[in-house]
Amino acid sequence: MEVSKELMLRRHDQIKPFIHNTPILTSSFFNNLTGANLYFKCENFQKMGAFKMRGAASAISVLTEDQKIKGVVTHSSGNFAQAVALAASKMNIRSKIVMPENAPSVKKNAVKDYGGEVIECESTAIAREKMAAKIVQDSGATFLHPSNDLDVILGQATSVIELLNDHADLDYILTPVGGGGLIAGACLAGYHFGNNCKVIGAEPSVADDAYRSLQIGEIQMNNSATLTVADGLRTFLGDINFPIIQKHIDQILLVDEDEIISAMRMVWERMKIIIEPSCAVPVAAVIKNKSLFENKKVGIVITGGNVDLGNLPF
Amino acid sequence: MEVSKELMLRRHDQIKPFIHNTPILTSSFFNNLTGANLYFKCENFQKMGAFKMRGAASAISVLTEDQKIKGVVTHSSGNFAQAVALAASKMNIRSKIVMPENAPSVKKNAVKDYGGEVIECESTAIAREKMAAKIVQDSGATFLHPSNDLDVILGQATSVIELLNDHADLDYILTPVGGGGLIAGACLAGYHFGNNCKVIGAEPSVADDAYRSLQIGEIQMNNSATLTVADGLRTFLGDINFPIIQKHIDQILLVDEDEIISAMRMVWERMKIIIEPSCAVPVAAVIKNKSLFENKKVGIVITGGNVDLGNLPF
Numbered sequence: 001m002e003v004s005k006e007l008m009l010r011r012h013d014q015i016k017p018f019i020h021n022t023p024i025l026t027s028s029f030f031n032n033l034t035g036a037n038l039y040f041k042c043e044n045f046q047k048m049g050a051f052k053m054r055g056a057a058s059a060i061s062v063l064t065e066d067q068k069i070k071g072v073v074t075h076s077s078g079n080f081a082q083a084v085a086l087a088a089s090k091m092n093i094r095s096k097i098v099m100p101e102n103a104p105s106v107k108k109n110a111v112k113d114y115g116g117e118v119i120e121c122e123s124t125a126i127a128r129e130k131m132a133a134k135i136v137q138d139s140g141a142t143f144l145h146p147s148n149d150l151d152v153i154l155g156q157a158t159s160v161i162e163l164l165n166d167h168a169d170l171d172y173i174l175t176p177v178g179g180g181g182l183i184a185g186a187c188l189a190g191y192h193f194g195n196n197c198k199v200i201g202a203e204p205s206v207a208d209d210a211y212r213s214l215q216i217g218e219i220q221m222n223n224s225a226t227l228t229v230a231d232g233l234r235t236f237l238g239d240i241n242f243p244i245i246q247k248h249i250d251q252i253l254l255v256d257e258d259e260i261i262s263a264m265r266m267v268w269e270r271m272k273i274i275i276e277p278s279c280a281v282p283v284a285a286v287i288k289n290k291s292l293f294e295n296k297k298v299g300i301v302i303t304g305g306n307v308d309l310g311n312l313p314f
Numbered sequence: 315m316e317v318s319k320e321l322m323l324r325r326h327d328q329i330k331p332f333i334h335n336t337p338i339l340t341s342s343f344f345n346n347l348t349g350a351n352l353y354f355k356c357e358n359f360q361k362m363g364a365f366k367m368r369g370a371a372s373a374i375s376v377l378t379e380d381q382k383i384k385g386v387v388t389h390s391s392g393n394f395a396q397a398v399a400l401a402a403s404k405m406n407i408r409s410k411i412v413m414p415e416n417a418p419s420v421k422k423n424a425v426k427d428y429g430g431e432v433i434e435c436e437s438t439a440i441a442r443e444k445m446a447a448k449i450v451q452d453s454g455a456t457f458l459h460p461s462n463d464l465d466v467i468l469g470q471a472t473s474v475i476e477l478l479n480d481h482a483d484l485d486y487i488l489t490p491v492g493g494g495g496l497i498a499g500a501c502l503a504g505y506h507f508g509n510n511c512k513v514i515g516a517e518p519s520v521a522d523d524a525y526r527s528l529q530i531g532e533i534q535m536n537n538s539a540t541l542t543v544a545d546g547l548r549t550f551l552g553d554i555n556f557p558i559i560q561k562h563i564d565q566i567l568l569v570d571e572d573e574i575i576s577a578m579r580m581v582w583e584r585m586k587i588i589i590e591p592s593c594a595v596p597v598a599a600v601i602k603n604k605s606l607f608e609n610k611k612v613g614i615v616i617t618g619g620n621v622d623l624g625n626l627p628f
Contacts, residue, residue, distance in 0.1 A: 023337070044586040265623065272358040272588040272619035305586035309579065309628060 003154070003244075005192040011058055011151075012158045018057040018090050021162055022046050029270040034286050036293040039170065041163045044275055044305025048082045048114065051159050051303050052146065055181055056083035058155025059144050060091055068093050070140040075121075075128040077103040078232060079304055080146035085116025096141060098131045100124075104308075147179025148238025157185030163299045164193040171296040174282035176303060177201040177210040177252060178233040180241035186301065187248035198250035202282035204228035204260060209236045210245070211252040229257055229313050232278035232303065253285040260284050261313045267302075274305040277313060317468070317558075319506040325372055325465075326472045332371040332404050335476055336360050343584040348600050350607040353484065355477045358589055358619025362396045362428065365473050365617050366460065369495055370397035372469025373458050374405055382407050384454040389435075389442040391417040392546060393618055394460035399430025410455060412445045414438075418622075461493025462552025471499030477613045478507040485610040488596035490617060491515040491524040491566060492547040494555035500615065501562035512564035516596035518542035518574060523550045524559070525566040543571055543627045546592035546617065567599040574598050575627045581616075588619040591627060 025040045043051035060072060071094035074084045081097045088095035095116045099108055100123035108118050121131040136143050145152065159182075160173055173190050177183045183201045190199040203211055207228040212220040219237050228234060237245065255263075264280035267273065279302045286293050286300070339354045357365035374386060385408035388398045395411045402409035409430045413422055414437035422432050435445040450457050460466065473496075474487055487504050491497045497515045504513040517525055521542040526534040533551045542548060551559065569577075578594035581587065593616045600607050600614070 049586060268588055268623060272363060274582055274586040274588060309582060309626070312623070314623060 003150070003188050008154060008157055008161065008188065008192060011154045012161055014061050015054060015057040015155060015158065018047070018061075018087060019054055019158070020046055022159070024163060024166055025271065025273070027271050030283075034293060035290055035295065036286060037297045038286065039163065039167050039297070039299045040271070041159055041299060041301045042273065043159055043301060043303050044273060044279070046304070048079070048086045049304055049306045050079040050083065051156055051182060051301065052079040052083035053087060054158050055146070055152035055155035056080065056087040056144065057090075058158075059149055059151040060084070060087050060093060062151050063093075063142060067142050070142065071095060072144050073098065073132050073135045073141040074144045074146065075099070075132045076146055077107055079306055081107070081116070082110050082114055084144055085111045085114035089115030096135050098128050098135070100128065145238070147181030147235065148240045149181070150240055152181050153184045153188070153241055153244065155185070156182040157189040159301055160186045160189035160299070161193055163301070164189060164197070167297065167299060169195055169297060170197050170299045172198050172200055172293065173299040173301070174200045174202055174285060175301040176230065176233055176278045176281040177203045178278065179235040180210065180237040180245060182301065182303065183210075183249065184241035184244040187244055191248050199248060200250050200285070201245070201252040202285035203252055203254055204230050204233060204281060205254045205256050207233050208254055211254055213237055213242065214246065214249070214252060217246075228260070230260055230278040230281050232276060233281065253289060255281055255284040255288055259288060263287060265314045273302075274307060275302055276304045276307050279303050317464070317502050322468060322471055322475065322502065322506060325468045326475055328375050329368060329371040329469060329472065332361070332375075332401055333368055333472070334360055336473070338477060338480055339585065339587070341585050344580075344597070348607060349604055349609065350600060351611045352600065353477065353481050353611070353613045354585070354616050355473055355613060356587065356616045357473055358587060358593070358616050360618070362393070362400045363618055363620045364393035364397065365470055365496060365615065366393040366397035367401060368472050369460070369466035369469035370394065370401040370458065371404075372472075373463055373465040374398070374401050374407060376465055377407075377456060381456050384456065385409060386458050387412065387446050387449045387455040388458045388460065389413070389446045390460055391421055393620055395421070395430070396424050396428055398458055399425045399428035403429030410449050412442050412449070414442065459552070461495030461549065462554045463495070464554055466495050467498045467502070467555055467558065469499070470496040471503040473615055474500045474503035474613070475507055477615070478503060478511070481611065481613060483509055483611060484511050484613045486512050486514055486607065487613040487615070488514045488516055488599060489615040490544065490547055490592045490595040491517045492592065493549040494524065494551040494559060496615065496617065497524070497563065498555035498558040501558055505562050513562060514564050514599070515559075515566040516599035517566055517568055518544050518547055518595060519568045519570050521547050522568055525568055527551055527556065528560065528563070528566060542574070544574055544592040544595050546590060547595065567603060569595055569598040569602055573602060577601060579628045587616070588621060589616055590618045590621050593617050
């Protein structure tokens, strides 16, 4: 399916009342370190602290009046849970968020604070899918997937549209690759709004499912035995975002766990901003591949800042 | 001595090439929490990570050509050390920074990275003063005091001038009170550039020297037996900044250690910015004194973001 530039612009306009046009920071420290000119699109300053707000707002904004009355449901214990709760509240729509009963209470409370209803279930993938399906069946609510949904992808794309609006001549745009919603959106935005701008994904070596998926040409899973510190990137691609990524992505770069942690710490120490481990993955990729990015203008999407301060990796 | 508005404007122009006009952030979370409209002037994004860059640049910018040739010296293991090193480098002036031999190597390296020469001495107040005096005598270098120097005060004032340039109708401006350079600068800026703007200092209860100094009318010291977590505020006022503060300040508010730590953590978690414990002192003061600030426009100077990530208070 083709996504037009006009559709992307219309969707951006539609969600503007519900999102921040986040600041784009530069850092002479990181420019000196990498030899590149880096532009950090700071979605950690987005409403609820992550780019997921864009995708949730986009998906909810296109519901029919009947769907809006029946509400939305998702299952997540991460940023998408909070994003759906907040975006739904802002549009006066009810949201039910299925969360594992052993999810940290701080996460459950965040969803409640944003106006979402927390529905607890057993802590298994099957249990949460069953619970979400039951809610859909009982209430007619619309299920929202965090990444494998074209409307979510169109929302995530708006972060890169804003980046290219301010810096039209970027040579590269990097994002982390988790479920594939953001990188697919970046691919579409780079294609329609960039000027020969290459879109590159960054993945932890121990969660290189997207890297392997592109090599093999079929969606691959991660080996769950080794968990990356970038907890937002433990998921895998879906049948809607994978073809978009296959068509438009330049390449995926892999980085090791110590490189992720080191890059995260440098961003905290030198840029004075709180970023999640996932955001450090593309930063580490630029540091690791100096010759590729030297003297280039490089946009990096800093995806979010919701970290557990009691459990830092350094 | 009277400080004119024209002098303050001239000095601001003079140091603009050496400083950032730092961003002013708002937070719907903190506005809801306090009932006030808060404007955070983010000096944690200043060059070298703290407002001290302004004072150092100001004091160095007014040296005579002869003084510039002979260089500058200060003793500090904190932000002023880095500020003098960086500001001097940018003006092609030599700087010698006297630091205790047991200062963390990360701090010594930061000074060296900014182009300063580290001179080590024993870890006592007398030893460092003697060493600085010896350097002045031997080399003719100019000694720079971090807070009790009118040129430093005029530099620190520029953060509040910028705040009032963007928000002329602030009802209150709050800064932490350490050595008195920033609060004195804020007093002068509030007086000349504000519109009936009241300047309030915030101090830890366990380091309430400025609060007591104002009550008694003479400069008081802190009891060094109990150290506040706000390590930038363990110093005391000086004979140059104290009269300015006495003349213009509205009041000083005190906050407890747990209130400082809680406010610091909330800023990290909700605003996604790294702030030093000292910055959390005025934030805690606004949270603690809701009725005073309700429905008011309140500027808060976030003084810096240089923290030891390996030694957080939460």
